[in-house]
Amino acid sequence: MKITDKTVEIDGIDKEILRSLMEDARKPILEIARKLGISGAAIHQRLRKLEASGLITGSKFIINPRILGYTTMAFIGIYLDKAMRNPEAVKQLKEIPEVLECHYTTGNWSILIKLLCRDNEHLMTLLNHKIQTIEGVSRTETFISLNQQLDRQISI
Amino acid sequence: MKITDKTVEIDGIDKEILRSLMEDARKPILEIARKLGISGAAIHQRLRKLEASGLITGSKFIINPRILGYTTMAFIGIYLDKAMRNPEAVKQLKEIPEVLECHYTTGNWSILIKLLCRDNEHLMTLLNHKIQTIEGVSRTETFISLNQQLDRQISI
DNA sequence: ATTGAAATATGTTCGTA
DNA sequence: TACGAACATATTTCAAT
Numbered sequence: 001m002k003i004t005d006k007t008v009e010i011d012g013i014d015k016e017i018l019r020s021l022m023e024d025a026r027k028p029i030l031e032i033a034r035k036l037g038i039s040g041a042a043i044h045q046r047l048r049k050l051e052a053s054g055l056i057t058g059s060k061f062i063i064n065p066r067i068l069g070y071t072t073m074a075f076i077g078i079y080l081d082k083a084m085r086n087p088e089a090v091k092q093l094k095e096i097p098e099v100l101e102c103h104y105t106t107g108n109w110s111i112l113i114k115l116l117c118r119d120n121e122h123l124m125t126l127l128n129h130k131i132q133t134i135e136g137v138s139r140t141e142t143f144i145s146l147n148q149q150l151d152r153q154i155s156i
Numbered sequence: 157m158k159i160t161d162k163t164v165e166i167d168g169i170d171k172e173i174l175r176s177l178m179e180d181a182r183k184p185i186l187e188i189a190r191k192l193g194i195s196g197a198a199i200h201q202r203l204r205k206l207e208a209s210g211l212i213t214g215s216k217f218i219i220n221p222r223i224l225g226y227t228t229m230a231f232i233g234i235y236l237d238k239a240m241r242n243p244e245a246v247k248q249l250k251e252i253p254e255v256l257e258c259h260y261t262t263g264n265w266s267i268l269i270k271l272l273c274r275d276n277e278h279l280m281t282l283l284n285h286k287i288q289t290i291e292g293v294s295r296t297e298t299f300i301s302l303n304q305q306l307d308r309q310i311s312i
Numbered sequence: 313a314t315t316g317a318a319a320t321a322t323g324t325t326c327g328t329a
Numbered sequence: 330t331a332c333g334a335a336c337a338t339a340t341t342t343c344a345a346t
Contacts, residue, residue: 005222018219025181025215028323028339042314044341055223059181060216063174065310066161067211075231075261075268077299090305097311103301105231112231112299116310143233143268145259149246154221154272155253186322198331200324 008053013038014046015156018056022153025059065116072117073145076127077109078137085136086110092134098126109141120144164209169194170202171312174212178309181215221272228273229301232283233265234293241292242266248290254282265297276300 033040101114117123189196257270273279
């Protein structure tokens with residue numbers, strides 16, 4: 001990742017295009033073009049510009065993990081006993097597929113992770129056998145998400 | 157949201173389709189079809205089935221907030237002084253566009269939120285003027301993400 | 313930056329196996 | 330489920346403004 005990113009100016013039409021595609025990545029460009037009253041070619045060119053600027057980083061299908069039996073989301077604050085071992089600990093955390101996010105944070109912990117597992121038993125197994133066993137991990141604090149009320153990107 | 161979701165069985169071809177589209181929602185179905193050696197119509201039919209099952213919930217363009225000047229991500233644990241006021245507090249949190257996630261959690265806090273702001277000053281303004289001022293919020297604990305190492309969906 | 317038109321590629325439906 | 334063919338749309342490029 002770059003150390004610095006150049007910020008970019010976007011106008012109202014760019015915003016409309018982005019809002020449409022952030023909501024549904026497969027919405028046809030021509031449909032957006034008709035809605036905005038400009039040509040498909042214009043949208044196409046603006047999208048190329050937005051991609052070149054680095055603002056658009058890709059697109060994803062979003063799946064509902066519950067349908068696969070993953071119903072328990074949790075946040076775990078991790079205390080590491082030596083700062084030197086942080087990169088190695090993070091490397092091992094990344095290898096756990098249930099770990100979805102991993103942040104170095106200010107505050108009490110060295111690291112905060114978000115993870116998604118099947119149920120509480122699965123969570124406990126991960127904690128005992130995959131996370132607590134990482135060298136340098138001295139202690140963890142677990143917060144189970146009882147109910148996620150919101151999940152969105154930044155508003156444009 | 158439904159109280160219960162029926163879990164679903166998916167085969168290896170479904171997984172390949174999903175993996176392709178979770179990585180790039182605009183990848184042409186026909187391209188996936190060629191890669192897997194089956195017809196486009198078959199993929200189309202499988203996608204309809206996966207949508208009907210609720211496993212696919214949509215698709216999104218992913219944008220890089222840094223390009224818009226949003227560089228500071230933080231987690232905030234919120235103590236609420238009366239459980240009765242939780243729904244109203246959550247409602248007000250949702251109205252803050254910088255709040256990306258909001259979870260009821262076990263543990264010390266009533267609520268954990270994830271938010272994205274321009275810089276530390278913006279974060280402080282949000283805390284003082286938008287979050288601490290919500291009725292029922294007694295105390296907050298802020299953890300700034302110094303570096304996000306990982307951001308992904310569940311692996312299929 | 314935007315347009316329309318042309319060329320290419322994809323999405324979608326349907327009858328059949 | 331999967332296929333292929335037929336049809337409808339969308340993407341992409343380009344010369345012109």
